[in-house]
Amino acid sequence: MQKQLKADDVYDILVRIPEGKVTTYGDIAKALGHPNASRAIGRILNKNPNPVVVPCHRVVMSDGNIGGYAFGKARKKELLKKEGVCFMGDDMHDFAACRADLQKLH
DNA sequence: GCCATGGCTAGTA
């Protein structure tokens, strides 16, 4: 039995993602030592849509699809576009370039 | 038993 995932740990990582960059549910899970908890990360974000301070909208799916958002995908896409992220439909135009390296954000 | 996921197969074009 492992330690349980803490919402605060998720937020601590999230606030380090700069504008114009994104991360993945799975990447966050791995960074916290819970490689299989990607789905749980999504639930945590949904539960606490702590509006402004925590940039929940910078978390997308591992295949570059925009993923979900408590206030709707459309809203999420708007926010990301405003930060300089380009889309083709619901997929990011250059996912590789926008994906943040969580290790390097110390 | 739900889900803001993800990885892997089967099986079509």
Add this chain to the structure above:
DNA sequence: GCCATGGCTAGTA
């Protein structure tokens, strides 16, 4: 498109 995974909540006893 199937299903394991992990955290949560609704709702029964």
